[in-house]
Amino acid sequence: MADLKKQIIEQLNLKDVKPEDIGDDQPLFVEGLGLDSIDALELIVLLQQEYKIKLANAEEGQSVFRSVRTMAQYITEHQPKTV
Template identity: 80%
Template sequence: MSDLKSQIIAQLNLQDVKPEDIGDDQPLFVEGLGLDSIDALELIVLLQQQYQIKLSNSDEGPNVFRTVRTMAEYIKAHQAQNS
């Protein structure tokens, strides 16, 4: 999860944020890390670029991108499915 946090920080250019500053279960959007809709698009691109995962169903977005843990679980599930 630490790698994923680093990737999120790099993709979103989060200033003065270190991987350890982001809690595994901290909400990414609004009240948590304060991300917005443009960041959501950046996270979709991150999944595609880093993990070759294309989010096919947009309804999945809110659950996938809720926290770093939900993102990591989605990535793991997708990788297991494809292996």
């Protein structure tokens, strides 16, 4: 999850945020980290670029991007298996 936090910070250019500032279960949007709809699109690109995961259903986004932990769980469950 530490790597994922670093990737989120880099992808969203969260200059003053350190990985340790983001709680594992802290909400990413609105009242939590304060992300918005453009950030959601950036996170979809992040999943594709870094983990080769394409979000099949846009409605899934709300639950997948709830927190770093939910993102990490989704990545673990959906990451293509390497031979």
